[in-house]
Amino acid sequence: MELPVMDLAPYLEIAAEGESPKPASGLTELCREVSRILKETGALLVKDPRCTAEDNDRFIDMMEKYFEKPAEFKRLQERPFLHYQVGVTPEGVEVPRSLVDEEMQEKLKAMPKEYQPLTPKGPDPKWRYMWRVGPRPLKTRFQELNSEPVIPEGFPEWKETMDSWGYKMISAIEAVAEMAAIGFGLPKDAFTSLMKQGPHLLAPTGSDLRRYGQESTVFAGYHYDLNFLTIHGRSRFPGLNIWLRNGQKIEVKVPVGCLLIQTGKQIEWLTAGECTAGMHEVVVTKRTIDAINLASEQNCSLWRVSSTLFAHIASDATLKPLGHFAESPLASKYPLLCAGEFVEQELAVINLKGNKGES
Numbered sequence: 001m002e003l004p005v006m007d008l009a010p011y012l013e014i015a016a017e018g019e020s021p022k023p024a025s026g027l028t029e030l031c032r033e034v035s036r037i038l039k040e041t042g043a044l045l046v047k048d049p050r051c052t053a054e055d056n057d058r059f060i061d062m063m064e065k066y067f068e069k070p071a072e073f074k075r076l077q078e079r080p081f082l083h084y085q086v087g088v089t090p091e092g093v094e095v096p097r098s099l100v101d102e103e104m105q106e107k108l109k110a111m112p113k114e115y116q117p118l119t120p121k122g123p124d125p126k127w128r129y130m131w132r133v134g135p136r137p138l139k140t141r142f143q144e145l146n147s148e149p150v151i152p153e154g155f156p157e158w159k160e161t162m163d164s165w166g167y168k169m170i171s172a173i174e175a176v177a178e179m180a181a182i183g184f185g186l187p188k189d190a191f192t193s194l195m196k197q198g199p200h201l202l203a204p205t206g207s208d209l210r211r212y213g214q215e216s217t218v219f220a221g222y223h224y225d226l227n228f229l230t231i232h233g234r235s236r237f238p239g240l241n242i243w244l245r246n247g248q249k250i251e252v253k254v255p256v257g258c259l260l261i262q263t264g265k266q267i268e269w270l271t272a273g274e275c276t277a278g279m280h281e282v283v284v285t286k287r288t289i290d291a292i293n294l295a296s297e298q299n300c301s302l303w304r305v306s307s308t309l310f311a312h313i314a315s316d317a318t319l320k321p322l323g324h325f326a327e328s329p330l331a332s333k334y335p336l337l338c339a340g341e342f343v344e345q346e347l348a349v350i351n352l353k354g355n356k357g358e359s
Contacts, residue, residue, distance in 0.1 A: 001250055005045045005258055006034060008175050012049070015175065020188050034176060035183025041244045042278025044261045045254065048172040053257040056233035056307060059165040059204075064301040066152060067127055067206030074127065077150045083347055085201065087150035089128040091208075096120050096221020096281075100349060108222065115249040117222035117241070117281045125212050126219045126282075131202040133166035133309065142199070142315035142340035166202040166309060169231045169259065173311040176261055177229065184271065186323045191270065195228065198312035199343075207282075207304040209237065213292050217284040224277035225264040225310060226346035232260045233307035236295070238287040240306075243279040251285060265346070266313045266339065272321035272328035282306070315340030 011027055014020070021027035037044050066074070071090070079087040098104050099120060108116055132149050151158050177191040184190075207219045219239070232240075234254040241251050242262070254260050265277040288304075295302055313319060317339050321331045 001244075001248070002253060003041065003043055003045045003250075003260075004037065005047055005255060006030070006037075008046055008048045008172065008179075011179055012175060015178070021182065028182065031179040031183040033183070034179040038180055038261075038263055038267075038275050039245070041242075042263045042276060043242050043252065044176065046172060046176060046259050046261060047257060048168075048175065048259060051168045051172055051233070051259055053234070055165055055168060059161055059233065059307050060236060060305045062155065062157060062161050063129070063204045063206065063305045063307070064303050066129070066155065067208070067303045067305065068301065069152075073152075077129070077152050079150060083344075084128075084130065085199070085347075086130050086132060086148070089130065091125045091127050092123045094124045094126070094128065094220075096124060096218075096223050097349065098222040099123075104222075111247065115243070115247055117243075117249075117279075118216055118218050118283050120218040120221035124220050125207070125217070127206040129204055129206070131162045131166065133163065133170055133200045133202050135197055136199075137197045137314065137316065140316055140340070141338075142344075162202055165233075165307065166200070169202070169233070169307075169309045170200055170311060172259055173229050173231050173261065173309070177311075180267075180275075184274065184323075184325075190322050191228070191267070194270075194313045194317045194339075195311060196314060198228075198314040198317075198339075200312055201227075201310045203308050203310055205282075205304075205306045205308060209284075209288075209292050209302040209304055213284060213289070213302070215284050215286065215289055218281065219284070219304070220280075220282035222279060222281045224279050225262060226266070226277075226343060227264040227310040227312045228266040228270075229311045230262045230264055231309050231311065232262075234258065234260075235304060235306050236300075237291045237304040239282050239285050239304065241281050241283065241285075245276060251287070264310070266319060266342070269319040269334045269337070269342075270313075270322050270325070272325040272331045272334050274325060274328070312343070313339040315343070 077087040181190040262278045320336045
């Protein structure tokens with residue numbers, strides 16, 4: 001199965017005029033299709049005319065240059081006392097949930113063999129860079145989740161490149177969030193109003209395929225994302241597997257010029273489980289090996305960069321089932337919870353919170 005590509009241009013044209021799709025219009029059906037795909041697959045491929053392949057390439061070019069720097073240079077941007085929520089997270093820090101969650105491990109054993117994820121040997125062997133995107137709240141109980149960005153020396157283009165790509169991907173998420181809200185029978189701004197001043201993070205990963213380019217190497221063990229929606233530009237090296245709601249495992253193929261959106265735990269909370277957080281992993285596959293061989297022949301970088309952005313609900317906002325989802329029989333599984341507290345609880349499980357001052 002391949003995910004369908006949704007073109008956001010028709011919706012963006014209507015939205016630019018400050019209108020909502022008319023009930024009888026084809027756009028309302030498009031919104032229902034967006035919500036259906038998110039519900040059934042936890043993932044959505046979109047084409048947004050504001051986010052071009054050239055934008056993605058410019059971003060990946062810069063991140064390849066950064067990740068190719070020596071480890072001692074990159075560690076200058078490490079901020080463990082801020083939960084690694086800004087700056088660089090070295091390889092060997094992020095722990096896949098499947099390694100520490102016993103309930104999840106039992107579920108994995110019960111899966112059909114062909115759908116089971118690969119078992120990681122330990123913490124993820126990938127680097128990550130966290131960059132705050134968007135305005136911060138003037139007052140917040142969660143200052144460490146809304147910290148100042150870290151800029152590495154020798155990259156004069158860093159801020160402009162990060163902000164430009166980050167804002168463009170946030171714009172795409174906002175359009176999809178509006179469409180999903182309409183498709184779910186909620187007000188158009190049901191989700192986006194809660195995203196305002198959220199601790200959105202542009203969080204590209206860097207995986208060294210020279211060192212870890214063997215087939216079945218696990219760069220990101222089986223996990224879900226704790227945020228609202230996650231968006232990725234196309235990587236130069238494939239390897240992302242996702243699990244559909246029916247348990248089927250598929251390798252995602254992102255067409256040139258398209259973006260991949262995945263559901264996180266916060267949208268699961270807001271829809272009382274109508275959407276569930278999408279499970280996924282990043283591993284070295286046969287297709288990854290083919291891309292490594294081609295990149296080697298062309299003398300290109302062998303760092304696999306993902307241009308990932310985590311869109312969040314605002315830290316001080318309340319997570320709870322919205323609108324008619326509050327009447328769902330599953331609503332009691334999703335009690336009122338401050339979004340910032342939820343994020344801190346989740347980070348503690350995957351080893352990113354730690355004790356302040358520890359690396």
